[in-house]
Amino acid sequence: MSIKNNLLKILDDLPQDVSLVAVSKTKTKEEIMEAYEAGQRIFGENKIQEMVLKWSELPKDIEWHMIGHVQRNKVKYMGEFVSLIHSVDSLKLLKEINKQGIKNNRKINCLLQMHIAEEQTKFGLDEGELLELIDSAEFGNLKNITVQGLMGMATFTDDEEQIRKEFAYLSSIYLKIKNNIPGINVLSMGMSGDYKIAIQEGSTMVRIGSSIFGVRNK
Numbered sequence: 001m002s003i004k005n006n007l008l009k010i011l012d013d014l015p016q017d018v019s020l021v022a023v024s025k026t027k028t029k030e031e032i033m034e035a036y037e038a039g040q041r042i043f044g045e046n047k048i049q050e051m052v053l054k055w056s057e058l059p060k061d062i063e064w065h066m067i068g069h070v071q072r073n074k075v076k077y078m079g080e081f082v083s084l085i086h087s088v089d090s091l092k093l094l095k096e097i098n099k100q101g102i103k104n105n106r107k108i109n110c111l112l113q114m115h116i117a118e119e120q121t122k123f124g125l126d127e128g129e130l131l132e133l134i135d136s137a138e139f140g141n142l143k144n145i146t147v148q149g150l151m152g153m154a155t156f157t158d159d160e161e162q163i164r165k166e167f168a169y170l171s172s173i174y175l176k177i178k179n180n181i182p183g184i185n186v187l188s189m190g191m192s193g194d195y196k197i198a199i200q201e202g203s204t205m206v207r208i209g210s211s212i213f214g215v216r217n218k
């Protein structure tokens, strides 16, 4: 199957109100352009330098999403153009993103990443940390960021019930804070292996790489 066919098949599967981030990390410009020619405009990367390079060389109507762990000292490289940062997991990082928003005279869209998996290696906030962050006075003063919602990754396992339980938990937190923060409307959950479960549990945005572009080498 070609990238185009893979993409069209997935788009056909997605409900109207679920958006697709085509995860293009490690993939070439040519591979990205194949998805672009088929109509895809949202691409996700997990390394800032790689995303900056692709942004500078590919069509300007692409929306670039940062989905990987972000180091504060690198936010400045993407402040001008990034359209959504999925992986914000601290107030310190949010303050740096706000600073880069001010510098670039724009509001930078963010999601707060939640830790829902069993693996300790995955990043993210727990529910208590999330509530503490959004209730803080400092958070309320950040005018150059817009928090649009939450992101999370389920445990890497074949146990579908566990994956479903983790997504359902994230979804319940999302619904709780949706009532308190205006403008919250994105729940980013689901990858190639688990996006169907994620959609059943309320995802509004899926991040799919290998099912579109094939397996990654690196």
Ligand SMILES: *Cc1c(COP(=O)(O)O)cnc(C)c1O
Pocket: 023, 025, 046, 067, 068, 153, 190, 191, 192, 193, 207, 208, 209, 210, 211
């Ligand atoms: C790589 C990656 C994906 C896509 O994974 P696939 O299994 O290839 O679909 C989604 N989200 C994040 C955060 C990733 O790093």
